[in-house]
Amino acid sequence: MSDPSTQLIHHPYTPPAGFEAVQPAVHKASTVIFPSVAALRSRDWKHKTGYTYGLHGTPTTFTLEERIATLEGGRFCTLVPSGLAAVVLVDMAVLKSGDEVLIPDNAYGPNKAFAQAELASWGISHQFYDPMNPADLAARLGPKTRLVWLEAPGSITLEFPDLPALVAVIKVHNQSSGAHPQGTVSALDNTWGAGLAFNAFTLGVDVSVQALTKYPSGGADVLMGSVVTSDEALHHLVHFCHMRVGYGVSGSDAELVLRGLNSIALRYAAQDAATRQLAAWLQTLPQIETVLHPALPDSPGHAVWKRDCSGAACLLSAVFKPEFTQARIDRFCDSLKLFRLGYSWAGPMSLCVPYDLPALRSVTAWPFQGILVRFSVGLEAVADLQADITQALARA
Numbered sequence: 001m002s003d004p005s006t007q008l009i010h011h012p013y014t015p016p017a018g019f020e021a022v023q024p025a026v027h028k029a030s031t032v033i034f035p036s037v038a039a040l041r042s043r044d045w046k047h048k049t050g051y052t053y054g055l056h057g058t059p060t061t062f063t064l065e066e067r068i069a070t071l072e073g074g075r076f077c078t079l080v081p082s083g084l085a086a087v088v089l090v091d092m093a094v095l096k097s098g099d100e101v102l103i104p105d106n107a108y109g110p111n112k113a114f115a116q117a118e119l120a121s122w123g124i125s126h127q128f129y130d131p132m133n134p135a136d137l138a139a140r141l142g143p144k145t146r147l148v149w150l151e152a153p154g155s156i157t158l159e160f161p162d163l164p165a166l167v168a169v170i171k172v173h174n175q176s177s178g179a180h181p182q183g184t185v186s187a188l189d190n191t192w193g194a195g196l197a198f199n200a201f202t203l204g205v206d207v208s209v210q211a212l213t214k215y216p217s218g219g220a221d222v223l224m225g226s227v228v229t230s231d232e233a234l235h236h237l238v239h240f241c242h243m244r245v246g247y248g249v250s251g252s253d254a255e256l257v258l259r260g261l262n263s264i265a266l267r268y269a270a271q272d273a274a275t276r277q278l279a280a281w282l283q284t285l286p287q288i289e290t291v292l293h294p295a296l297p298d299s300p301g302h303a304v305w306k307r308d309c310s311g312a313a314c315l316l317s318a319v320f321k322p323e324f325t326q327a328r329i330d331r332f333c334d335s336l337k338l339f340r341l342g343y344s345w346a347g348p349m350s351l352c353v354p355y356d357l358p359a360l361r362s363v364t365a366w367p368f369q370g371i372l373v374r375f376s377v378g379l380e381a382v383a384d385l386q387a388d389i390t391q392a393l394a395r396a
């Protein structure tokens with residue numbers, strides 16, 4: 001072994017054991033090295049008892065999975081490369097040809113789009129339901145219903161649903177003779193609550209997914225998702241599907257989320273307080289028809305939010321008075337200097353996006369005429385954000 005290229009690749013040095021630091025070590029691997037053929041042959045990639053291949057986990061990703069499971073109050077976590085991949089993984093793991101999935105009408109748009117395109121082409125049907133009306137969900141549950149998506153609050157419009165009531169409807173259906181032979185699973189998109197505003201498993205949900213892209217990262221610089229369960233059989237359904245579809249995450253990305261996670265509760269509380277302050281202030285402005293934010297008494301679902309939640313995240317939506325035409329709204333958004341135009345939220349920078357709401361609804365009516373602008377509040381000073389909105393309104 002005299003050639004330097006061989007010496008460098010097969011270097012004999014191993015650093016002393018016992019190193020400890022605040023942050024977990026960052027392990028990066030496609031190949032994981034086995035000590036013997038016997039070890040290679042007896043590898044088990046299904047139960048997280050060892051290491052087999054980078055796709056199936058490293059000490060870094062296992063560590064992050066345990067911390068996210070703790071954050072959510074669940075027992076098992078599987079990491080995936082984005083929040084959307086977490087939604088898709090649950091769909092792929094649970095649904096088979098001939099099954100049906102029910103999705104809230106105000107759900108995260110790409111969740112609906114995946115059902116309308118891929119799931120439909122795989123022989124899996126879907127219906128959208130009114131999440132603010134448990135009776136509407138009850139009426140749509142049938143022997144084909146294998147999965148019900150929940151989201152709290154609704155994407156963009158922030159109506160807060162009665163999760164325990166929706167879960168109770170599913171549990172009653174599961175006891176009936178008209179239930180799916182394998183039962184109906186409830187899955188919550190818990191990105192907004194982040195495991196901090198409420199405990200999904202205490203409220204009776206079977207699966208909780210999060211875009212770690214949002215609060216756990218907090219940096220607007222990494223994409224990742226998680227699927228958490230408390231039930232071991234359900235976890236294996238998700239986890240084995242995860243092995244087969246190749247949804248690995250990188251050690252560097254896991255490092256960023258592990259770093260952000262340390263301050264998640266502080267960031268959540270700070271952005272929550274700033275958002276409530278801005279929401280209350282916006283509601284007093286003559287240009288605004290209404291402000292949608294679960295902590296505001298007039299916002300849909302406020303009473304159940306108050307009953308079930310201890311926080312309200314960083315999102316608010318303002319519905320403008322009808323005289324604010326699309327052109328005026330565009331000028332308002334273009335005039336903002338601190339609120340930048342862009343998707344996602346829970347990062348350091350405040351963001352805004354105008355939405356065409358009627359186009360996003362199919363089974364529920366959108367009650368307002370004016371255009372809606374969704375604001376995501378970052379970590380800037382509230383007074384500066386107010387001044388920014390004031391100057392942009394003057395230009396609109």
Ligand SMILES: *Cc1c(COP(=O)(O)O)cnc(C)c1O
Binds near residue numbers: 083084189212
């Ligand atoms: C952002 C978001 C997702 C998707 O997360 P990505 O990591 O961007 O794919 C899913 N659900 C909700 C509610 C989100 O806000």
